[in-house]
Structures are given as C-alpha cells and as structure tokens.
Amino acid sequence: MENHFIEIAQLIRQARNNALKAVNKELINLYWNIGHYISLKIKNAEWGDKTVGELADFLKKNHSELKGFTRTALYRMVKFYEMYCSNQFVAAVKQQIQKPDNQKHEIGATLWHQFESEDIRETILAKISWSHHRIIFGRCGTDEERIFYIKLSIKENYSVRELDRQISASLFERAITSENPKTVIQSKSKSHIGQVFKDNYVFDFLNLPENHSEDDLQKGLLLKMKDFILELGRDFIFIAEEYKLMVGNSDFYIDLLFYHRGLQCLVAFELKAGKFKPEHIGQLNFYLEAIDRDVKKEHENPSMGILLCKDKDNQVVEYSLSRSLSPTMVAKYRTQLPEKELLQQKLHDIFEEDENLNND
Structure with missing residues (x-):
C-alpha cells in the first residue's frame, strides 16, 4: 500500500x-x-x-x-x-x-x-518567477546576457539563489568567450575549486588597447580592483601588488597576491600579456613553494597559482601541467566581449540543440 x-x-x-x-x-x-x-x-x-x-x-x-x-x-x-x-x-x-x-x-x-x-x-x-526577473534585469547589462540567463534558468530550473550565484560567477562571459560554451554551462563540478576559478576572464572594464603590456594590465587591474574582484568571484581578498619574496640572496615579486576565504589559502596571480609558454609554470611553481614555506600560516591550505595570459594553446597547457604537483591553473583573459552579432550567434548555438531535442 x-x-x-x-x-x-x-x-x-x-x-x-x-x-x-x-x-x-x-x-x-x-x-x-x-x-x-x-x-x-x-x-x-x-x-x-x-x-x-x-x-x-x-x-x-x-x-x-x-x-x-x-x-x-x-x-x-x-x-x-x-x-x-x-x-x-x-x-x-x-x-x-x-x-x-x-x-x-x-x-x-x-x-x-x-x-x-x-x-x-x-x-x-x-516561465520564471518575478524574483528571477528582478535579479536578471537588475544585474545584466545587455539583451543577450538577459536572454541567456532567462533560458538557462528555465533549462536548469535554477533557484533564485543559484541564479544569483551564476551571475556573480560571470557564467555568461565564461560561456560566450569559451571555445566550448556548452561544456562551461553543463559543467557540474563537485570540486569547490572548480567552482571558484574560471578558465576565461573578461576585463572589458579596463579599456586596454589590443597591444598592451603586462605593466598596463597590472596597473589597470589595480585601478579597477573592485571590478576585478567582481570578475574573479566571491571571497577574494586583495593582499598586495608586487609581493616581495626573499629566497637566498635574491628578491622575487608576485604580480598580485590574494587570499580566498572559502578555500582558506593564498592565491598568487601572474600576468602575461602574451601567449602562454611552458616556462611560465616553472616560475609560478617557484613562487608557490616560497609562499608555502615562508608566508603561509599553519592553519591555511597550500597556496594556489593562477597564470593569466592573453592567449593559450590548450594542449601546450595540458602538457605543461601534467607533472606539476602544485595547485596551478592557466586562464585566458579578454579585454572585450565579442561583437554583438557573434554573441547572438553563440547564444543561438548554445541553446539550439536543446530546443531541437525538446521539439522532437
């Protein structure tokens, strides 16, 4: 019964x-x-x-x-x-x-x-609630972004809190700038680390020219620190620029050092205005080792490193990280979103397959 x-x-x-x-x-x-x-x-x-x-x-x-x-x-x-x-x-x-x-x-x-x-x-x-709409038209700046989150809220049955979290995590920008946007959307990583860090960041608030230097990038991020932290996501606390590390008789400097409250660890950011090179990983791993030995407190977790570069070859990145023992990630940044026509086409591609399946 x-x-x-x-x-x-x-x-x-x-x-x-x-x-x-x-x-x-x-x-x-x-x-x-x-x-x-x-x-x-x-x-x-x-x-x-x-x-x-x-x-x-x-x-x-x-x-x-x-x-x-x-x-x-x-x-x-x-x-x-x-x-x-x-x-x-x-x-x-x-x-x-x-x-x-x-x-x-x-x-x-x-x-x-x-x-x-x-x-x-x-x-x-x-098909979504008024509370969902209030968040979307209150926080999204373009038609494309608003439609993206409306459709995604319907497709994934997002709660209001989950929708708010996805907007804070810049899911729209990540999907649009990703080589495989569906993978970004459909990713349901159980790892907290996977939810904190992105493989693409958008720094359109910097208004940098195409041919900019690492110094230009660093100065721009420092001047727009509030926008930078919003793009990074929640729980990031800025500690210092050009953070000095003394190893032996030499001094080294980390471009940007943050602390993440959720992960309870220091996060070192290295900025590269060009294409990723394998030797960048060695440099960042060296910094992480120095941080963990000389800076990290006993109750904190091992430090993490984020290499922000203008361009990257995914296979080169995979080979470079395959034997790395340090928690290191390589992320690509953009200084502007794609043109409106490309945004619309990407949005169409993202949802077209699902709509066709639902109509069958």
Missing part, C-alpha cells in the same frame, strides 16, 4: 507545482500589462512621476489587500515591459487580449480604446 500512497503524494506535489506555474504566468502577465499601461501614459505625457506615486498610494489606501504595488514596484514593471517589448522572442508569441462583448458598456470600457492588453503567458518570460 505504501507504493500507492507515494503515488498519491506525487500527484499532490505535481498538482501544486502546476498551480504555482499557472499563478506565476498570470502574475508575470499582469506585471507586463501594468508596466505597458504606465509606460504608454508616461510616453504620451499623460502621466508623470507624481501620478505613479499617487497610483501606489491609491492602491495602498483603497485596496490594502493588494500587496506589492509600491511606487518602486510599479516602476520595476515599467522597466520590465520596456526592456523586452521589442524583443523578437516576445513579439513572436504575444497576442492581444480581446475584450469580451459584455464589457463594451462598462465604466472602464473607454480605456480599451487607448490600451489593448497583451498576453505573454506563453513566452519564456512567464
């Missing part, structure tokens, strides 16, 4: 999930149309900022049971509508909601001559 009970529990759970999805579709559709309506009023100079505030006050005073319609929330709905209203993936699916005949003579009927509601319940926008 227990198996039958389990089946009943599954039916209940499935029904609840379906109900939540249906409610979410209606909410997203509602917020879209509220944003649409207010946007038109503002665009036609019929409403101003004061009127939007008055609407929020009216709803609070006269319809206190309606929560979540503050002035700030209403403007979020406007932003939501204006951000996606011209996108092809919405225009291809949305349709006008026809007004029933029995409403022709009601008080609000005149509004329908000025405003036609739209139905976006079958678009991808209605």
Whole structure:
C-alpha cells in the first residue's frame, strides 16, 4: 500500500507545482500589462512621476489587500515591459487580449480604446518567477546576457539563489568567450575549486588597447580592483601588488597576491600579456613553494597559482601541467566581449540543440 500512497503524494506535489506555474504566468502577465499601461501614459505625457506615486498610494489606501504595488514596484514593471517589448522572442508569441462583448458598456470600457492588453503567458518570460526577473534585469547589462540567463534558468530550473550565484560567477562571459560554451554551462563540478576559478576572464572594464603590456594590465587591474574582484568571484581578498619574496640572496615579486576565504589559502596571480609558454609554470611553481614555506600560516591550505595570459594553446597547457604537483591553473583573459552579432550567434548555438531535442 505504501507504493500507492507515494503515488498519491506525487500527484499532490505535481498538482501544486502546476498551480504555482499557472499563478506565476498570470502574475508575470499582469506585471507586463501594468508596466505597458504606465509606460504608454508616461510616453504620451499623460502621466508623470507624481501620478505613479499617487497610483501606489491609491492602491495602498483603497485596496490594502493588494500587496506589492509600491511606487518602486510599479516602476520595476515599467522597466520590465520596456526592456523586452521589442524583443523578437516576445513579439513572436504575444497576442492581444480581446475584450469580451459584455464589457463594451462598462465604466472602464473607454480605456480599451487607448490600451489593448497583451498576453505573454506563453513566452519564456512567464516561465520564471518575478524574483528571477528582478535579479536578471537588475544585474545584466545587455539583451543577450538577459536572454541567456532567462533560458538557462528555465533549462536548469535554477533557484533564485543559484541564479544569483551564476551571475556573480560571470557564467555568461565564461560561456560566450569559451571555445566550448556548452561544456562551461553543463559543467557540474563537485570540486569547490572548480567552482571558484574560471578558465576565461573578461576585463572589458579596463579599456586596454589590443597591444598592451603586462605593466598596463597590472596597473589597470589595480585601478579597477573592485571590478576585478567582481570578475574573479566571491571571497577574494586583495593582499598586495608586487609581493616581495626573499629566497637566498635574491628578491622575487608576485604580480598580485590574494587570499580566498572559502578555500582558506593564498592565491598568487601572474600576468602575461602574451601567449602562454611552458616556462611560465616553472616560475609560478617557484613562487608557490616560497609562499608555502615562508608566508603561509599553519592553519591555511597550500597556496594556489593562477597564470593569466592573453592567449593559450590548450594542449601546450595540458602538457605543461601534467607533472606539476602544485595547485596551478592557466586562464585566458579578454579585454572585450565579442561583437554583438557573434554573441547572438553563440547564444543561438548554445541553446539550439536543446530546443531541437525538446521539439522532437
């Protein structure tokens, strides 16, 4: 009998999930149309900022049971509508909601001559929650990035917290700049180290010319340290530039030294403005050995090294690291994202195969 009970529990759970999805579709559709309506009023100079505030006050005073319609929330709905209203993936699916005949003579009927509601319940926008949308349009700067995270949230069934973590880890930039973007997306590494470090970094905030030096790169990263740490990810703490190591009678200098709270270890960054060379690994391993002997504290884990280079041959990197005992990684950096057309093509390639499989 227990198996039958389990089946009943599954039916209940499935029904609840379906109900939540249906409610979410209606909410997203509602917020879209509220944003649409207010946007038109503002665009036609019929409403101003004061009127939007008055609407929020009216709803609070006269319809206190309606929560979540503050002035700030209403403007979020406007932003939501204006951000996606011209996108092809919405225009291809949305349709006008026809007004029933029995409403022709009601008080609000005149509004329908000025405003036609739209139905976006079958678009991808209605397949994620409002909390997901708030994170995406609050943190993503381009249409391509927003669509990427919407589709990925649907595909991977991301929670809000997981979506926020993936944006913080710059998954979009990693996928777009990777030679094999699907591998980056589908990677579910169980290693905490694998989740902390990337194989591609994007430093578009530096505005460096194509032919820049390592000194230019280092100075730029120091001046934009906040942006650099955001690109690296969480838990990185900057310690020093040109960190001095004394070995024997010689002095050596690490380009950038960080500490990672999660891994509880020092992380040495070496910057190379050119292509990766095998000898770079020997230099970095030497620094790591010196750090572990003379700098690392007893309770800390062995130090790690990250070699940031402008270009790399993956096979050369693999050979160079195959006998290295030190925890060392080689990552490629870019000073700018690909052109918009290339971004769109890559996004298409990333999701096209999955969509074809779902349609079969």
